[in-house]
Amino acid sequence: MDQSKTGETLLFLTDDQVRKGIEAMFFAYRGFTADPDRILGGMDYGRAHHRALHFIHRSPATTVNNLLAVLGVTKQSLNRVLRSLIADGLVESRVGQADKRERHLHLTKKGAELERSLSDAQRARMRAAYRAAGPGAVQGFRQVLEAMMDDGARRQYQSLKETSI
Amino acid sequence: MDQSKTGETLLFLTDDQVRKGIEAMFFAYRGFTADPDRILGGMDYGRAHHRALHFIHRSPATTVNNLLAVLGVTKQSLNRVLRSLIADGLVESRVGQADKRERHLHLTKKGAELERSLSDAQRARMRAAYRAAGPGAVQGFRQVLEAMMDDGARRQYQSLKETSI
DNA sequence: GGTTTATGTCAGCCTTGTTGACTTTCCAAG
DNA sequence: CTTGGAAAGTCAACAAGGCTGACATAAACC
Numbered sequence: 001m002d003q004s005k006t007g008e009t010l011l012f013l014t015d016d017q018v019r020k021g022i023e024a025m026f027f028a029y030r031g032f033t034a035d036p037d038r039i040l041g042g043m044d045y046g047r048a049h050h051r052a053l054h055f056i057h058r059s060p061a062t063t064v065n066n067l068l069a070v071l072g073v074t075k076q077s078l079n080r081v082l083r084s085l086i087a088d089g090l091v092e093s094r095v096g097q098a099d100k101r102e103r104h105l106h107l108t109k110k111g112a113e114l115e116r117s118l119s120d121a122q123r124a125r126m127r128a129a130y131r132a133a134g135p136g137a138v139q140g141f142r143q144v145l146e147a148m149m150d151d152g153a154r155r156q157y158q159s160l161k162e163t164s165i
Numbered sequence: 166m167d168q169s170k171t172g173e174t175l176l177f178l179t180d181d182q183v184r185k186g187i188e189a190m191f192f193a194y195r196g197f198t199a200d201p202d203r204i205l206g207g208m209d210y211g212r213a214h215h216r217a218l219h220f221i222h223r224s225p226a227t228t229v230n231n232l233l234a235v236l237g238v239t240k241q242s243l244n245r246v247l248r249s250l251i252a253d254g255l256v257e258s259r260v261g262q263a264d265k266r267e268r269h270l271h272l273t274k275k276g277a278e279l280e281r282s283l284s285d286a287q288r289a290r291m292r293a294a295y296r297a298a299g300p301g302a303v304q305g306f307r308q309v310l311e312a313m314m315d316d317g318a319r320r321q322y323q324s325l326k327e328t329s330i
Numbered sequence: 331g332g333t334t335t336a337t338g339t340c341a342g343c344c345t346t347g348t349t350g351a352c353t354t355t356c357c358a359a360g
Numbered sequence: 361c362t363t364g365g366a367a368a369g370t371c372a373a374c375a376a377g378g379c380t381g382a383c384a385t386a387a388a389c390c
Contacts, residue, residue, distance in 0.1 A: 013292055013295055013296070015288060017295075017303075018288045018291045018292050018295065019223075019284075019288065020307070020326055021291050021295065021303070021306065021307060022197075022287055022288065022291055023223075023322060023325060023326075024306075024307050024310040024311060024322065025193075025194070025197050025291075025310060026216070027310075027314045027318040027319070027321065027322045028190075028309075028310035028311070028313040028314050028318075029190070029194050030237060030314070030315065030318055031313045031314045031315045031318060032187075032190055032313055034315060045345095046344085046345050046346075047345085047346085048345075048346060048347090051191070058188075063368085064368070064369065065367085065368065065369090072195060073346080073347070073348095074347075074348065074349085075368080075369070075370090076347090076348075076349080076350095076369095076370080076371085076372095077346060077347055077348075079369070079370065079371090080345090080346075080347095081345095081346080083370085096368095099355080099356070099367090099368085100354090100355060100356080100368095101354070101355045101356065101367065101368045101369075102367095102368065102369090103368080103369075119184075122187055123180060123183045123184065123187065125313060126183045126186050126187055126190075126313070127178055127183050128312065129309050129310075129312035129313040130178055130182075130183065130186070130309065130312075131178070132308075132312035133305065133308035133309040133311075133312050134305075134308070136301070136305055137304065137305030137306075137308040137309050138182075138186070138305065138309065139302065139305060140298065140299075140301055140302030140303065140304060140305025140306050140308075140309075141186065141189075141302075141305050141306045141308075141309035141310070142185070142186060142189050143297075143298035143299070143302040143305075143306075144193075144294050144295065144298040144302050144303065144305075144306035145189040145190060145192075145193035145294075145306070146189060146193070146298075147293065147294035147295075147297035147298050148193040148196045148197055148290060148291065148294040149192045149193050149195070149196045150195065150196045150199060153192040153193075153195055153196060154192070156192065157188060157189060157192045160188060161185055161188075211376060211377075212376090212377085213376080213377060213378090228336080228337095229336075229337060229338090230335095230336065230337080238377085238378070238379090239378075239379065239380080240336090240337075240338080241338090241339080241340095241378090241379075241380085241381095242377065242378055242379075244337085244338065244339075245376095245377075246377085248338090248339095261336095264335095264336080264387075264388075265386075265387060265388090266335070266336040266337065266385095266386065266387050266388075267336065267337080267387095268336085268337070268338095
């Protein structure tokens with residue numbers, strides 16, 4: 001009856017099993033964001049700025065609308081963040097050539113540096129967790145997370161997944 | 166060189182591998198909170214209320230101080246949430262018998278009902294993700310999450326893990 | 331009796347989400 | 361060619377939920 005110990009017969013999932021996963025997700029997410037949050041704490045920026053920098057770095061020349069869809073916030077919410085990043089010279093907004101309504105977003109040297117330092121901190125923790133859990137665990141981790149996403153998010157995740165940087 | 170395809174030799178973790186994990190975590194957490202958020206959207210409550218209800222349900226008679234430590238917020242922040250839950254008759258605060266300074270928190274019938282409906286929604290998604298990913302993946306998922314936590318959070322997670330409800 | 335601890339509260343601030351209203355630009359149907 | 365609608369972006373105002381700081385009360389501890 002005690003599947004939790006063996007990990008072999010989890011086709012029958014007790015509420016207890018599932019609840020542990022929920023709590024793990026809660027506590028782990030705190031750790032996940034802790035290092036970048038600490039770095040950003042000193043500056044005038046927050047987690048929203050980190051997310052914008054991450055995905056602009058990830059998809060250079062992305063439009064505001066693309067970024068909106070990936071981040072899952074309103075354009076007004078994103079705009080406030082972008083405005084300060086642009087004002088501080090971390091992000092450059094270039095008017096689209098084909099469609100002048102669009103703004104294409106790029107990191108400046110300064111922006112790329114901050115993104116790098118945030119990313120380094122977060123990657124270090126993720127890497128340490130991967131090492132601690134072992135190679136097999138990493139596959140399972142990503143499989144469960146992927147299955148947990150909403151359909152729209154999964155599509156975005158997968159299309160990002162293809163692109164290497 | 167392409168360990169990502171085989172998943173066998175992940176002792177050498179490329180930045181790319183790790184970055185995918187980071188993005189998976191970001192997108193998955195949105196899915197993780199989506200269902201309770203939707204339910205709470207209709208009421209005057211938010212994610213903070215959900216978290217309080219969850220952990221009061223999980224550790225009945227917990228004190229305010231305990232809850233503070235688990236949630237990782239300030240007492241002013243928690244107090245705002247608790248005040249509304251108590252005012253609306255979802256949570257009951259009982260003066261401690263041994264130590265009359267303490268308040269022991271309990272869910273009322275009404276509070277337990279709301280907690281149940283939020284929990285049902287979140288468990289359903291987590292259960293579906295577990296099933297989709299398969300039994301082996303679940304172990305890896307929890308192992309990586311646990312390794313990602315801060316030390317304090319891991320201790321709290323583990324002491325909760327023992328307790329069955 | 332003085333100090334520490336647990337809790338609660340008030341005030342004020344910040345980040346980051348929201349909606350609503352607006353401008354500029356583009357495109358397509360007439 | 362014009363005009364009306366859709367799309368991209370911006371500005372303003374508001375709400376949730378974090379935060380700090382200061383302070384009050386009661387109980388416990390020494």
